[in-house]
Amino acid sequence: MASVLSLGYALISATDLSEWKAFAVDLLGLQIASETDDRLLLRMDEKSYRLDVRRHSEAGGVTTLGWEVKGAAELEELSASLEAAGFVVKPADSATIAERMVSGLSSFEDPDGLTLELFWGLKTDKDPFVSPRGARFKTGTGGFGHAFQMVSDGAAYQRLYDLLGFRLSDYIDFAPGLTGTFLHCNPRHHSFAHAAIPGVPNHVNHLMFEVDDFDLIGRAWDKVLAGAAPVAASFGKHSNDEMLSFYVKTPSGFQVEYGFGGRLIDDATYTPTRYDVASYWGHKQSDPGQPDI
Secondary structure, eight states: OOOOOEEEEEEEEESOHHHHHHIIIIIIOOEEEEEOSSEEEEESSSBSOSEEEEEOSSOOEEEEEEEEOSSHHHHHHHHHHHHHTTOOOEEOOHHHHHHHTOSEEEEEEOTTSOEEEEEEOOOBOSSOOOOTTOOOBOOGGGOSOEEEEEOSOHHHHHHHHHHTTOEEEEEEEEETTEEEEEEESSSBSOSEEEEOOTTSOSEEEEEEEEESOHHHHHHHHHHHHTTSSOEEEEEEEESSSOOEEEEEEOTTSSEEEEEEOOOBOOTTTOOOEEESOSEEEOOOBSSTTSOOO
């Protein structure tokens, strides 16, 4: 059966691209692929971009997640499965395919209205990736990282991501009655996670980027403490994927988790489990009213 391979790219809405440029380049070490008054494309590896930040007059956020599939046949098979399950899947026109720099593309809305795109063949750039901070991001077959989404109906999201071929990694009980579900589609511990938390708006809470040098995380944390970005959650170590990371608020309002040392899963030997804490230490939310996730 066809399935999603990795998280390929994200589209982001922002009111101020200059703030995003400073955040992405100076703090995270992403490379600018191209920029105009209304669009900022950011690289983290050999691909032509991983983040596509668009200027918008209203509040920003993640507007689209791009999920990679193997090829045209897999795109067609997954699209048919989604349509059979009641989703309205729209094949992209040639202009959109060219804009995304892919070989094939279709899109649909998830249960809460976020746009999801299935694609294959994301363009590899002729020029090598050069981070202005010397960062090397862990991507490859694991995609650019993971997304954590606050949702209205956990069961509906489980049905959707089952259709997309995701497998269960584990659950975390954040608080009584509040559980996060963590799903993988490649050896990365999770490429997608979701939780339904009363009173929290439905949105992509954070994207995670992983680097291969722990010292880079420490240097970035020093920059955050000096005011480079608002702290969303303190430096800490997660229980399930064992990531050493911190969270900061982006200029678009959602969070970025910047981490090192994430756990990998071997489906042949791995058994899903359950945790009663999100982190072994640290990761304390700057908003005390929010659960530690």
